[in-house]
Amino acid sequence: MGATYIGRFSPSPTGPLHAGSLVAALASWLDVRAHGGRWLVRIEDVDVPRCVPGADQVILQQLADCGLLPDEPPLYQSQRSALYQRALDDLVARGLAYPCACSRKDIEAGLQRLGRSKPRHGELVYPGTCRAGLHGQEPRAWRLRAPAGTLLWNDRRLGAQAQDVAAEVGDYVLKRADGYFAYQLAVVADDGVQGITHIVRGEDLADNTARQILLQRALHLPTPAYLHTPLVLGANGEKLSKQNGAQALDTREPLAALNAAGAVLGLQVQATTVGNWLAAATAQWAAVWGAR
Structure with missing residues (x-):
C-alpha cells in the first residue's frame, strides 16, 4: 500500500482529549504506520460556537505526549x-x-x-x-x-x-441557518482535498458514513476505506463524552494512557518507553489489520 495510504485524526476543539478520543487517535495512527502511510491531524473547528479557545493546542500537546505526531502541520477547518x-x-x-x-x-x-x-x-x-x-x-x-x-x-x-x-x-x-458549514460537507471536502484514503474513527460516527459517501459521489470524490473503533463508555453506558463526565486525558503518564487505549483496541503491550510501546503496538496492529 505504501505512500498511497493517507489517514487522519480529526478532533473537535471543544475541550481536551479524553480516554475515548485517544482510542480513536491511536487506532488511526497505528493503521497509518502499519501501512507505511502518512498521518494527518485536522482540527474540526467549523462549528465555531462550540469551540473552546486554546483547546486545539492542548489536544496537539496531548497527542505529542503520547508520541502521536502528524506528518504535516495541522489543518484548521475554520480557515477553509x-x-x-x-x-x-x-x-x-x-x-x-x-x-x-x-x-x-x-x-x-x-x-x-x-x-x-x-x-x-x-x-x-x-x-x-x-x-x-x-x-x-x-x-x-x-x-x-x-x-x-x-x-x-x-x-x-x-x-x-x-x-x-x-x-x-x-x-x-x-x-446551517447560522451561516456555518455543516460537519458533513466540511469533512467530505477536506478528505477529498487531502487525499484521505483510509478513515479510522469511533463507532459513534458509523451512522454518518452513508451521508458522507453520498456527498463523495455527488462531488465526484473517491470513497475512502472505513474502520470504526470500539467506544469507551461512561458510567451511564453511553459513549464517553464531556456531557457525561469524561475527564481530560492525563498524559503526564503517557504509557498508562496508551496502555488503557490499547486495551480497548485489543492490544497487550509491554514496554518501558513510548517509542517502544508504539513500535510493539504497530506490529500487533499490522498482524490483525494490515491485510484489511
Missing part, C-alpha cells in the same frame, strides 16, 4: 470556508442541493402532519418541505437532495452496512 462554499455552489448548480426555510419547529410540525415523530436518540427526518421551492420565504439553510434507495458500504471491523439516507435522515443540512 472558501473550499466548502465552492463545493456547495457546485452542488446547487447541478440541482443536487437546495435552500431551505424550515426551522426545527417547522420540521417537527411537518412530520406531525405526516403522522411521524422523532424517535428517542433517532434522527429528526426532514420531510422535504422545501424541495419544490421556498414559496417566497427566506432561505435559512442549504440541504443535499438525498437520493432514494439503500446505500451499501463495508466497514473493516463492523462488516457490511446499509442505510436508506432518504428514508432515515432525509435531505440533510450542508450549510
Whole structure:
C-alpha cells in the first residue's frame, strides 16, 4: 500500500482529549504506520460556537505526549470556508442541493402532519418541505437532495452496512441557518482535498458514513476505506463524552494512557518507553489489520 495510504485524526476543539478520543487517535495512527502511510491531524473547528479557545493546542500537546505526531502541520477547518462554499455552489448548480426555510419547529410540525415523530436518540427526518421551492420565504439553510434507495458500504471491523439516507435522515443540512458549514460537507471536502484514503474513527460516527459517501459521489470524490473503533463508555453506558463526565486525558503518564487505549483496541503491550510501546503496538496492529 505504501505512500498511497493517507489517514487522519480529526478532533473537535471543544475541550481536551479524553480516554475515548485517544482510542480513536491511536487506532488511526497505528493503521497509518502499519501501512507505511502518512498521518494527518485536522482540527474540526467549523462549528465555531462550540469551540473552546486554546483547546486545539492542548489536544496537539496531548497527542505529542503520547508520541502521536502528524506528518504535516495541522489543518484548521475554520480557515477553509472558501473550499466548502465552492463545493456547495457546485452542488446547487447541478440541482443536487437546495435552500431551505424550515426551522426545527417547522420540521417537527411537518412530520406531525405526516403522522411521524422523532424517535428517542433517532434522527429528526426532514420531510422535504422545501424541495419544490421556498414559496417566497427566506432561505435559512442549504440541504443535499438525498437520493432514494439503500446505500451499501463495508466497514473493516463492523462488516457490511446499509442505510436508506432518504428514508432515515432525509435531505440533510450542508450549510446551517447560522451561516456555518455543516460537519458533513466540511469533512467530505477536506478528505477529498487531502487525499484521505483510509478513515479510522469511533463507532459513534458509523451512522454518518452513508451521508458522507453520498456527498463523495455527488462531488465526484473517491470513497475512502472505513474502520470504526470500539467506544469507551461512561458510567451511564453511553459513549464517553464531556456531557457525561469524561475527564481530560492525563498524559503526564503517557504509557498508562496508551496502555488503557490499547486495551480497548485489543492490544497487550509491554514496554518501558513510548517509542517502544508504539513500535510493539504497530506490529500487533499490522498482524490483525494490515491485510484489511
